[in-house]
Amino acid sequence: MKSSRLLSILLLLQTRGRMTAAELAAELEVSPRTVYRDVESLHAAGVPLYGDAGHSGGYRLLAGYRTRLTGLNAGEAEALFLSGAPGPAAELGLGPALAAAQLKLRAALPPELREQADRMRTRFHLDAPGWYAADTEVPYLPQVADAVWHGRVLNVRYRRWKEPTDVDRRLEPYGLVLKAGRWYAVAGPGPRTYRVDQILHLTVDDETFEVPADFDLAEHWRRHQEDFHARLHAGEAEVRLSPRGAERLSGAAARALEATGVAEADGRRRAVLPIESLDQAHAFFLSLGADVEVLAPPQLRSMLASTARTLAAAYGSP
Template structure:
């Protein structure tokens, strides 16, 4: 474990340049004291590594030093082949580059690791989009990706869900995210998130994009998702569920059932479930048929009762 960590310190400093002990500790998930001991071990081994004290200090390698430690473990080789998703790479215009990179990586691996990587690729296949996701055309994806990579401003015509639906926006692209088969561009000012397939027109604008020094795409997306779900499920419904109905719940609704559910004498479970809106809950709960009884809010219960009466009258004469 220690030898692997020492290699990681070398590679981090080789890639990123100067890093503080605190930054290395956070990256490696160890204490700062452990980093101090590891750095001392590298010194003892003759690695030209030095540190500067003070606010702007940190550790760095002597200029021009490059480690030749490029070996991969079996797990690392498997993970690299598993991470290559051909669909998104092709959408970005990198399909042939990905195939060539995997071919070169495979050729460079020792025979044992090559066999393990081939077995991983033959037995695991990643298909990110859901079953019912449509293959939306994303005509401007390559242009957006190019703007992200080269720091170019974009002027776009964008279609959103509320009025006015078609609006003009000036974007300073920070990064691209692929979520459940859909591409999103995160852009300033803000930053804000836009679906790439909703871009109707696009032109490269004047000026260069200056990425904020403290911006972290993965951290932003995590916060964005948490905020999205918090806004999405802004209400509650008091319900009773049969065992079959309870088994159909997934995600946040299933977690709410586990947190709030109490079993009643007839085997049904009473619980408070999060809902997006009365309209949305009306559609979702109606699809569960007789496996659910909605006790509140009153508006939702009345809407469901009216729909059930209408259906009963419609089918009564059949």
């Protein structure tokens, strides 16, 4: 809607300063001609918005002009209160700041939006960790967050999964990511990813650093996840699944079944599924019991057959 777009132009100029018509058009996914018309509408409404010509020109607001949050619609107001995750904020030491910010935001909303935002906050609660994940102590999270914010170098004692397990590292923390209830620090040089709960000791160095200008935390994390899953599922297994076995698949296995599954005359489906390792696949396919038959690789099939014989002997006649 035009009214929403006009407010977006005001907020973009208020937060970013001078922007060209082309930059505004790209941000709003409209044509520059539409931006020109919107600017004329803002002028007509008395908004102190003016443009500079030339190579370094663009639109900007008169110094000191600020708009308010009264342009929020109901969905936007609800989303803002739903996005304020109190658990992670408290872990970062920002619990009081989040509460104060929400109080100020609530006070700025019109009464009808305030009521809807309050309803959203009382009826929806976000709890990201899985059911069986124990609460993990992250004693150094506030210090890491402070180093991220102020660009300070960290010297840490870090515990990793391979030998030698405890190592010393100099980190330039570029950012923090919360994934499935665990905090990860993305830090240079590299950058590489570190679990914050595996930091055994930490000191803050007087040295500072600059995050590379071309570093994008969200894009880096997306690539990191893609690489992780590619390394995680390095092998494949050809299987036949009953309808019940197919229903019990999830994640990458379910997607592979959808992509490669072929129905057979007896109602089973033949497919090629990704596996992490022979041991992991052995344990997983055993959990499916008679609802799966592994056809390949031969070593995995042999491992399952051996376990089946052992189980048959154990559960045979007394």
